[in-house]
Amino acid sequence: MASVASVADGAKVEAIKPLVVTATYHNVLAGQADPLRLTSVTMDVCVLKQAFNFSDPKFVQLTANLAGGILRIGGTDGNTYSYDLTSDQPPTPCACGGKAVCTMTRPYWDDVVKFADRTEHALIFGLTANLTQAQDLVGYALASNQSIYAYTYTNEQVQPEITTGYRALRAQLNASGCGSACPRLAGPDVALQRHSSIEAALTDQDASIVQQLEWVREFTGLAAPTLDVVSWHTYDFHADDLGTVDHQPFVASSPNASRFWNTTYTGLAGRLLANMTAIAGELAPHAEVWLTETDSVCHQGVDGATNAYLNSLWLVQRLVLMTERNLTLMARQSLIGYNYSLLGNWPVEPIGPNPDYFTTLLYRTLVGRELYALDLQAADSARTPELDQVVAAVYASARNASQRVLLAANLQANTTLQLNISGFDGSGGSCEEYVLTPYTDMNRLPQTNKPAYESRVMALNGVPLFVDEAGHAPAMPGRPRDACGGVELPPLTFGFWVF
Secondary structure (H helix, E strand, O other): OOOEEEOOOOOEEEOOOOEEEEEEEEEEEEEEOOHHHHOEEEEEHHHHHOOOOOOOHHHHHHHHOOOOOEEEEEOHHHHHEEEEOOOOOOOOOOOOOOOOOEEEEHHHHHHHHHHHHHOOOEEEEEEOOOHHHHHHHHHHHHHOOOOOOEEEEOOOOOOOOHHHHHHHHHHHHHHHOOHHHOOEEEEEEEEOOOOOOHHHHHOOOOHHHHHHHHHHHHHHHHHHHHOOEEEEEEEEEOHHHHOOOOOOOOOOOOOOHHHHHOHHHHOHHHHHHHHHHHHHHHHOOOOEEEEEEEEEEOOOOOOOOOOOHHHHHHHHHHHHHHHHOOOOOEEEOOOOOOOOOOOOOOOOOOOOOOHHHHHHHHHHHHEEEEEEEEEEEEOOHHHHHHHHHEEEEEEEEOOOOOOEEEEEEEOOOOOOEEEEEEOOOOOOOOEEEEEEEEOOOOOOOOOOOOOHHHOOOEEEOOEEOOOOOOOOOOOOOOEEEOOOOEEEEOOOEEEEEEO
16 A cells, blocks of 8 residues: 655645755855845834734734834825824724824824834834825924934825925935934835736736836836835735635635745746846936835735745745845835734734744844855756755854854645755754744644644744743754754745754
């Protein structure tokens, strides 16, 4: 009788021979990025409209655990958010969307700024489309000596008129005398979202992306003297790309579900960054390029994917991709609120971390700025095409200049990855191992027929990761190994090895 193996969708299939790959490290720089800035976070203005409590002790601690990055507050709701900086009253909670009249009062704005300072995050704030109110807020922050890292003016608006706002804001900042301490101006926060086949998008034939890039070119040409940053947003998928419906749970049985971990789809963001960088380099060569909002699935995410272990497979791919391309800032949507948040779908769920939170913490702890060249070769040449579903990268260590960190992800749904490592000094010697897997111990988690990757709990070397009641992160030690010439990853899992 043939042996069987459990796979991601919970079915039983014939056991598949492991994919054996040799990974050869070369001490050649292949890219670099600041891990703290690359793991920055966003909050949607919708959360502010609901008068979220920025003083919640657990939320403060959980965010402080991510200190050193950027907090960007913005989104479409920011276009219609009003400010009353003469009022000393608390804000009145209101509904999200463009129809409700929602007003941020002075004490609430002060709370937002204090929260960013307290948790050691530089603040990017998306200003309302009402230019008078936008300038009032900027003026108040300047007069109050509040530290704002950057402003954007409106969110995902394709209107040449917004360049008037950028010119007015630049004039205001210049006149203030803030000098090198002035907040940066970033824009246009354009949405580059695929609306056709992946093949069309990869050959610059997606009409929506082409149109949006034309707008970026027009905007940057008009606003270049006012800009410090050219900014953009992207998500790899709409829910229906994956066989799922907006605001409904992930459908793992859909034939399109596997697109989620397919590097053809997730790699499009690299091409989009190249397009943005080319435009900025031509029309605003002094400006940086920032990816100020991104995640795997747009429109508030998908339960069972963006809030589950599965999204961490997407996240590590995105971090490698953007380090290769020297991106200076990436903000993951979102810190809290909706199904793609790090800290739960507030107010529907209590505040608490999803798997991406621990992936982010571990990445920041282990990984340094530099990325080095790594070659992959399948032991069986007939299986070379399967290398498209293996992500492997070598980084400098964040802890020791002489150490290197291997990040590897097995994006195959049914096949174990055996990675033979060469090129390191003392290859085959000792290392620390950090293997991240979905936690599915049914003694602790509700019984479910869902695939393991939909777990909301992540395990490090088999041990589930939880924060304490106050929000303090757990210790996340590696597992010492005496022989590290070869490592093994189950299907749809990833890990780090420190040499």
